[in-house]
Amino acid sequence: MQQQTPIEEQIDLPFVESLRISFQSLKIRFGRSIITTAGITLGIAFLVSVWTNNEIELALQESGRSSAITNLDEAAEQGISTKDIWLIIMSLIVCVVGIANSMLMAVTERFREIGTMKCLGALDGFVVRLFLLESGFQGFAGALIGALIGLLGAVVLGLKNYGLDLFFYFPLLPAQHENGAFQLGVLLIILFGCILGMILAIIGSSFPAWRAAKLPPAEAMRTEV
Amino acid sequence: MPDIVVKTEDVVKEYRMGSNVLRALDGINIEIERGEYISLMGPSGSGKSTLFNMIGALDRPTEGEVYIDGQNMSHLSQRQIAAFRCHRVGYIFQSYNLLNVRTAHGNVTLPMIFAGIPEKERNEKAEKLLDMVGLGDRMYHLPDELSGGQRQRVAIARALANDPSIVLADEPTANLDTITGREIIDLIKKLNTGQGVTVISATHDLKMLDVSDRIVDIRDGLVERIRNRDEIEIEVGEVGGHE
Ligand SMILES: Nc1ncnc2c1ncn2[C@@H]1O[C@H](COP(=O)(O)OP(=O)(O)O)[C@@H](O)[C@H]1O
Ligand SMILES: [Mg+2]
Numbered sequence: 001m002q003q004q005t006p007i008e009e010q011i012d013l014p015f016v017e018s019l020r021i022s023f024q025s026l027k028i029r030f031g032r033s034i035i036t037t038a039g040i041t042l043g044i045a046f047l048v049s050v051w052t053n054n055e056i057e058l059a060l061q062e063s064g065r066s067s068a069i070t071n072l073d074e075a076a077e078q079g080i081s082t083k084d085i086w087l088i089i090m091s092l093i094v095c096v097v098g099i100a101n102s103m104l105m106a107v108t109e110r111f112r113e114i115g116t117m118k119c120l121g122a123l124d125g126f127v128v129r130l131f132l133l134e135s136g137f138q139g140f141a142g143a144l145i146g147a148l149i150g151l152l153g154a155v156v157l158g159l160k161n162y163g164l165d166l167f168f169y170f171p172l173l174p175a176q177h178e179n180g181a182f183q184l185g186v187l188l189i190i191l192f193g194c195i196l197g198m199i200l201a202i203i204g205s206s207f208p209a210w211r212a213a214k215l216p217p218a219e220a221m222r223t224e225v
Numbered sequence: 226m227p228d229i230v231v232k233t234e235d236v237v238k239e240y241r242m243g244s245n246v247l248r249a250l251d252g253i254n255i256e257i258e259r260g261e262y263i264s265l266m267g268p269s270g271s272g273k274s275t276l277f278n279m280i281g282a283l284d285r286p287t288e289g290e291v292y293i294d295g296q297n298m299s300h301l302s303q304r305q306i307a308a309f310r311c312h313r314v315g316y317i318f319q320s321y322n323l324l325n326v327r328t329a330h331g332n333v334t335l336p337m338i339f340a341g342i343p344e345k346e347r348n349e350k351a352e353k354l355l356d357m358v359g360l361g362d363r364m365y366h367l368p369d370e371l372s373g374g375q376r377q378r379v380a381i382a383r384a385l386a387n388d389p390s391i392v393l394a395d396e397p398t399a400n401l402d403t404i405t406g407r408e409i410i411d412l413i414k415k416l417n418t419g420q421g422v423t424v425i426s427a428t429h430d431l432k433m434l435d436v437s438d439r440i441v442d443i444r445d446g447l448v449e450r451i452r453n454r455d456e457i458e459i460e461v462g463e464v465g466g467h468e
Binding site: 005006007008009010011013017021024025028029112113115116117118119120121122123124126216217218219221 | 278281283284285294296301302303304305306307308309310311312313316318322323324325326327331335336338339340341367383387
């Protein structure tokens with residue numbers, strides 16, 4: 001057997017290339033991405049609407065306006081009620097489960113693609129990075145849409161309860177009230193929702209992506225979904 | 226001294242499914258010379274794809290060794306295996322395995338992106354390769370917009386992106402009609418004779434017979450026999466008579 005040049009080490013892809021590949025993929029798979037993202041959108045919409053609604057009530061109570069519905073004394077005492085905390089926790093759980101599930105499906109249906117990329121010289125780390133990038137974008141975009149929907153819902157409810165006063169006292173920015181109650185403000189809630197959606201999407205896809213990337217290409221490409 | 230590109234030593238592959246063990250390869254020993262056109266023939270389930278995967282470093286053998294260019298594949302690191310797949314081998318599959326999210330051109334550039342080739346250079350090369358396989362006017366179409374034969378041409382162009390010394394093809398014509406299949410075979414043969422690429426193709430397409438230098442008959446995970454070109458030609462005459 002003749003002496004041959006030794007096999008070199010595969011190089012890492014520049015981050016920009018990974019970014020471009022993931023964007024291209026998202027663009028072409030747009031319709032599909034929307035479906036995956038719907039889980040995130042719903043969860044974050046729920047979370048943001050409950051939370052914003054709460055902020056609105058708090059803000060208007062601080063301003064001395066009473067809701068037509070809420071019992072003023074009780075609300076003023078408690079600030080944020082246990083019922084609302086419960087709702088927020090519930091909506092968070094809905095978020096986590098929905099996102100983890102949609103990410104698992106999104107990765108599974110792309111096993112073949114993963115196997116193919118590895119045939120062409122992709123490192124395991126690249127495959128994982130690609131999925132984390134894609135799911136991060138998806139998570140952020142889906143959560144942003146969800147947050148806006150949630151905001152809209154809370155505003156509609158607020159208008160019903162407080163009328164146009166709502167806009168006068170709208171808790172957009174963080175505020176510290178005289179009685180010590182602190183308000184996060186709607187802007188921060190939306191930002192928080194977006195980041196949460198992004199992080200949950202990345203966490204949800206990391207395990208399946210890592211598992212898929214580890215598979216030998218032959219096995220990954222066999223999988224028919 | 227013959228220049229051996231691929232050598233397998235007692236390669237065994239077992240698949241474990243629950244308590245069952247299926248021995249898909251039962252000790253394969255073959256040597257393939259540089260520049261040869263080899264067909265792995267055998268009925269469905271005989272182990273052709275499994276052997277294809279072992280030679281292409283797409284899976285690991287349960288026992289035995291595979292040497293490519295004199296390198297023992299089981300001694301390679303992750304990064305070396307990725308580089309090996311990227312530079313040394315071009316893969317062609319029965320079901321094309323194009324990335325549906327990338328255009329024909331995008332599919333051909335991907336292995337060059339992995340190889341770190343600058344953008345301008347890889348774009349030009351992809352155009353050149355797609356021209357060569359006859360898809361100059363379809364470069365920016367997505368795979369979904371192409372026929373089976375056209376998709377396989379894209380796959381061939383992609384397989385050649387990093388100038389591999391070996392092209393591995395697993396039943397490249399199985400999903401194609403006779404005429405398209407013939408065109409694909411001719412294209413692969415042209416690479417073999419024109420550029421000296423070693424071609425190893427699993428197939429049960431008899432059209433492959435007359436382009437092959439040697440045929441390795443696989444049956445139940447074993448090499449049943451190896452036929453040379455001159456032995457084949459007589460049989461091709463017979464086959465031709467039947468068609
Ligand atoms: N990943 C796998 N898991 C279990 N059995 C497998 C796997 N791949 C192949 N086999 C089995 O191994 C045998 C050989 O398969 P294969 O190499 O695909 O044959 P061919 O390509 O010649 O049709 C078959 O019995 C097949 O069912
Ligand atoms: Mg097969």
